[in-house]
Amino acid sequence: xxxxxxxxxxxxxxxxxxSDKTVSNNDEEDDHKxxxxxxxxxxxxxxxxxMSVEKMFAGERLPPWHEQLTLRxxxxxxxxxxxxxxxxMKLNLTSGIIPSLNISPGLLGFxxxxxWTKIVEKLGFSCRPFTRQENTVVQTCVVAAAGIAFSxxxxxxxxxxxxxxxxxxxxxxxxxxxxxxxxxxxxxFLFYVSFLGLFSLMPLRKIMIIDYKLKYPSGTITAxxxxxxxxxxxxxxxxxQVATLGKFFFMSFFWGVFxxxxxxxxxxxxxxxxxxxxxxxxxxxxxxxxxxYIGVGMICPHLINFSVLFGGxxxxxxxxxxxxxxxxxxxAYDLHESSVKGIQGYRIxxxxxxxxxxxxxxxxxxxxxxxxxxxxxxxxxxxNSRLPISDDDAPSFNCTNQKISYDEQRRTEVFLRDxxxxxxxxxxxxxxxxxxxxxxxxxxxxxxxxYILLTYALAPIFAFCNAYGCGxxxxxxxxxYGKLAIFIIGSLSGLNGGVIAGLAGCGAIFNxxxxxxxxxxxxxxxxxxxxxxxxxxISQVIGTAMGCxxxxxxxxxxxxxxxxxxxxxxxxxxxxxxxxxxxxxxxxEGFSSLPKHxxxxxxxxxxxxxxxxxxxxxxxxxxxxxxxxPMAMAxxxxxxxxFAIDMCIGGLVLFMWQKLNKPNANMFSSAxxxxxxxxxxxxxxxxxxxxxxxxxxxxxxxxxxxxxxEKVDEYIHSLS
Numbered sequence: 001x002x003x004x005x006x007x008x009x010x011x012x013x014x015x016x017x018x019s020d021k022t023v024s025n026n027d028e029e030d031d032h033k034x035x036x037x038x039x040x041x042x043x044x045x046x047x048x049x050x051m052s053v054e055k056m057f058a059g060e061r062l063p064p065w066h067e068q069l070t071l072r073x074x075x076x077x078x079x080x081x082x083x084x085x086x087x088x089m090k091l092n093l094t095s096g097i098i099p100s101l102n103i104s105p106g107l108l109g110f111x112x113x114x115x116w117t118k119i120v121e122k123l124g125f126s127c128r129p130f131t132r133q134e135n136t137v138v139q140t141c142v143v144a145a146a147g148i149a150f151s152x153x154x155x156x157x158x159x160x161x162x163x164x165x166x167x168x169x170x171x172x173x174x175x176x177x178x179x180x181x182x183x184x185x186x187x188x189f190l191f192y193v194s195f196l197g198l199f200s201l202m203p204l205r206k207i208m209i210i211d212y213k214l215k216y217p218s219g220t221i222t223a224x225x226x227x228x229x230x231x232x233x234x235x236x237x238x239x240x241q242v243a244t245l246g247k248f249f250f251m252s253f254f255w256g257v258f259x260x261x262x263x264x265x266x267x268x269x270x271x272x273x274x275x276x277x278x279x280x281x282x283x284x285x286x287x288x289x290x291x292x293y294i295g296v297g298m299i300c301p302h303l304i305n306f307s308v309l310f311g312g313x314x315x316x317x318x319x320x321x322x323x324x325x326x327x328x329x330x331x332a333y334d335l336h337e338s339s340v341k342g343i344q345g346y347r348i349x350x351x352x353x354x355x356x357x358x359x360x361x362x363x364x365x366x367x368x369x370x371x372x373x374x375x376x377x378x379x380x381x382x383x384n385s386r387l388p389i390s391d392d393d394a395p396s397f398n399c400t401n402q403k404i405s406y407d408e409q410r411r412t413e414v415f416l417r418d419x420x421x422x423x424x425x426x427x428x429x430x431x432x433x434x435x436x437x438x439x440x441x442x443x444x445x446x447x448x449x450x451y452i453l454l455t456y457a458l459a460p461i462f463a464f465c466n467a468y469g470c471g472x473x474x475x476x477x478x479x480x481y482g483k484l485a486i487f488i489i490g491s492l493s494g495l496n497g498g499v500i501a502g503l504a505g506c507g508a509i510f511n512x513x514x515x516x517x518x519x520x521x522x523x524x525x526x527x528x529x530x531x532x533x534x535x536x537x538i539s540q541v542i543g544t545a546m547g548c549x550x551x552x553x554x555x556x557x558x559x560x561x562x563x564x565x566x567x568x569x570x571x572x573x574x575x576x577x578x579x580x581x582x583x584x585x586x587x588x589e590g591f592s593s594l595p596k597h598x599x600x601x602x603x604x605x606x607x608x609x610x611x612x613x614x615x616x617x618x619x620x621x622x623x624x625x626x627x628x629x630p631m632a633m634a635x636x637x638x639x640x641x642x643f644a645i646d647m648c649i650g651g652l653v654l655f656m657w658q659k660l661n662k663p664n665a666n667m668f669s670s671a672x673x674x675x676x677x678x679x680x681x682x683x684x685x686x687x688x689x690x691x692x693x694x695x696x697x698x699x700x701x702x703x704x705x706x707x708x709x710e711k712v713d714e715y716i717h718s719l720s
Contacts, residue, residue, distance in 0.1 A: 065532035081145035087681035092155030109138035111242040141543035148547025160581040177499040186552040192436040197515025202425035214471025219521040223528035252291040252679025264697035284640025295676030297650025311633030312641025347638035353602035354634035357609025359480035418534035446497025463516035482510035490587030498588035561688030
């Protein structure tokens with residue numbers, strides 16, 4: 001599903017099964033092992049047998065790959081893909097903070113298909129049993145489709161090309177550096193770049209899942225939950241979770257409908273309620289009654305919520321008031337607030353400094369961990385052995401120095417049974433790259449064909465580093481690779497069209513790297529649920545195709561239906577779009593367009609982000625829990641703290657719930673949060689359609705200070 005952020009798990013409980021364990025069995029130690037140690041080993045083996053997941057399902061027939069791909073699964077996937085794409089799109093265009101929603105499609109898929117099979121059977125018709133493999137196919141398809149709503153750049157690089165965002169930048173906004181959204185070219189662009197990510201790492205899937213045994217925490221947790229859903233106890237819990245999700249879904253949806261009636265104008269309705277006072281409201285500190293971000297706050301770790309609020313206090317509470325006092329000295333008096341040569345330039349540049357500092361630090365940290373881990377893996381296998389890439393190679397678990405659990409043997413057997421041949425994957429990547437190079441040079445004439453080939457040559461390397469790092473840390477830095485592409489291609493392209501070239505190159509890298517990481521993580525989920533790799537790949541292809549059609553269409557409805565999309569200060573301001581636009585301008589033009597001392601302050605915050613990360617890594621987990629994350633701090637720098645207050649309220653609700661009833665909170669908090677996010681998020685689509693048919697809210701509820709209210713009363717009295 002994560003400006004792709006650190007993937008946030010929908011549960012705080014890290015589960016572990018036999019498939020995640022390997023037991024050392026060194027020959028020399030065996031010769032000297034005591035009888036007591038042998039007894040302990042026997043007890044451990046008995047315990048592992050009892051914990052075996054696959055033995056619980058041993059009596060069930062394993063369906064072949066083509067039976068896992070059912071019409072009912074893809075019909076449901078289409079419905080859920082639309083729903084989650086709308087949610088991700090709204091989050092993209094509001095704050096840009098997108099929590100992990102991977103669990104919800106699996107839960108809803110189980111509920112709907114389980115209910116479908118029961119209804120059909122009660123009607124007297126025969127029905128194919130609903131399996132965990134089919135459940136995994138639904139989850140994979142939906143996540144692939146909704147992922148396009150994020151990696152497609154509708155709230156970042158793609159929208160940054162538009163005239164609406166360019167007008168806020170005032171630099172390099174001539175015709176050759178502008179490309180307004182169009183449904184046709186957006187769909188074509190996504191089709192040409194998104195599928196490359198599916199093939200870029202296919203030859204390495206066995207290495208990453210079986211040989212290196214990468215964790216992929218989000219994929220592993222999703223697999224555990226899908227497995228548990230299909231046990232009798234898990235089915236009962238899933239039914240209760242879905243009921244809870246549905247209850248809060250409808251509450252959130254109708255709360256969004258209720259708020260809409262009072263929002264007929266700018267700064268109207270509950271979203272403009274100055275709960276902390278008029279002065280705080282002007283500084284973007286207020287509670288806007290958003291069920292969406294209360295739900296997001298319940299999903300995100302407390303540290304994320306705190307970091308966002310801390311960033312808002314530092315920026316809107318301290319920095320911007322101090323810099324505004326320098327008006328006339330550091331920047332001109334008569335500039336519009338949205339001009340990057342004025343206060344907006346500081347807001348954007350300092351946020352970019354934090355983002356780049358945090359992103360590059362984590363990029364090199366993950367890259368270092370990846371290189372060290374690869375070297376360790378190679379050395380542990382010996383210099384004379386080769387890494388098995390082909391599916392025809394003997395499984396690596398047949399080593400004499402490893403004891404393999406029943407679960408791992410069973411899962412590895414199924415994982416190696418089906419799959420796309422590696423040569424086919426490499427050939428398809430090459431062919432699609434050539435077709436895409438020709439097509440993208442027509443969609444974006446500013447992006448020369450040799451820049452596209454350079455992008456596609458580097459993409460598999462970036463994709464491997466990102467997927468490997470995500471497997472180790474659950475942290476995807478795909479957006480950082482995209483930002484690097486902005487600066488590299490933008491600087492090579494020059495002033496004429498360099499902004500569009502940089503943003504288009506960013507999109508290509510971003511999509512490939514993000515999609516490649518997602519498919520390997522989904523393979524991990526499929527590996528642990530015995531879903532066929534071939535079925536997983538086909539569901540990923542179908543989900544990606546759905547996303548390439550659904551996401552641009554939903555964005556088009558938002559863009560045409562809601563006139564304030566991309567407008568500063570509005571609900572749908574798309575803050576990351578302006579940030580990406582300014583990155584592209586900096587990559588092409590350099591730093592000469594920034595106001596006085598802006599570059600110095602940006603560099604200071606860049607260094608500050610790196611130092612904060614170094615400190616976090618050195619002090620240990622317990623202390624690091626109280627040190628803010630720079631990437632999260634940067635978001636409110638140009639957006640404000642209103643959504644941070646919503647998120648902190650959600651986090652506080654979860655904290656109190658866990659204190660009062662922790663087991664209940666752990667079981668149902670994700671369902672409550674998902675219901676809150678989904679309900680109000682889905683309302684955004686009917687809201688856009690109502691705007692398209694020119695149906696506006698009937699009432700404007702506005703809040704005024706006492707002095708302003710007296711002036712309004714006097715004016716009304718004078719008219720009478």
